[in-house]
Amino acid sequence: MSSLKLRLKEDQKAAMRAKAKSLLAVIRQINAAIKQIEIDQRIELDDVGVVTVLNKMVKQRRDSITQYEAAERQELADQEKLELDVIATYLPQPLSPAEIEAVIEEVVTKTGANSMQDMGKVMGQIKAKVEGRADMGDVSKLIKARLSN
Incomplete structure (x- = not known):
């Protein structure tokens, strides 16, 4: 199992223990997206594959934030920003x-x-x-x- 997937599993357990519902929900979304690809393609994702999934999720969140803000739905945009922040913690450090x-x-x-x-x-x-x-x-x-x- 990749180190990133192990980290996600450990963080999920920690979020459950801490009763951090919003954090737990986002981590579960990430794990579900990873599992979906693994099942669909019948492969085991490595760290590079997991990062690809995370990048796709980040792009989806950014698009949603733009649309929600254009529609003046700030509460939904704030939720997407929270999810984006959590997902970003699992991505490698961006290049300058x-x-x-x-x-x-x-x-x-x-x-x-x-x-x-x-x-x-x-x-x-x-x-x-x-x-x-x-x-x-x-x-x-x-x-x-x-x-x-």
Whole structure:
């Protein structure tokens, strides 16, 4: 079992003992999402797979917060923010902008990329290095800016 899944199980037990209902509910949601993928795909998720599930959950929460705030449903937006905060505690430390720039520069140099035609090649290698630690949309913009120079 992956270390992240073990941590989630231990935190679930601790939340039950502490009677922290909101925290327990979010941890159960995370465990249910992980279990659903494992059953559907008949695999055992490792830490990378768990981080992928968590990133998807984070994206869903951010979308929901935007929609709830647009509809002036602040109580629902607050609930989503609480869930987002709990989920974020299980994600790896995000990369700083300087670290992302360094990874981009390294991959561009390594692949010899010099135009937008090389975008896919660069993006593929960078995604493997920064998955779960950076927003790929932002990374894509930085790569485009770098390759268009």
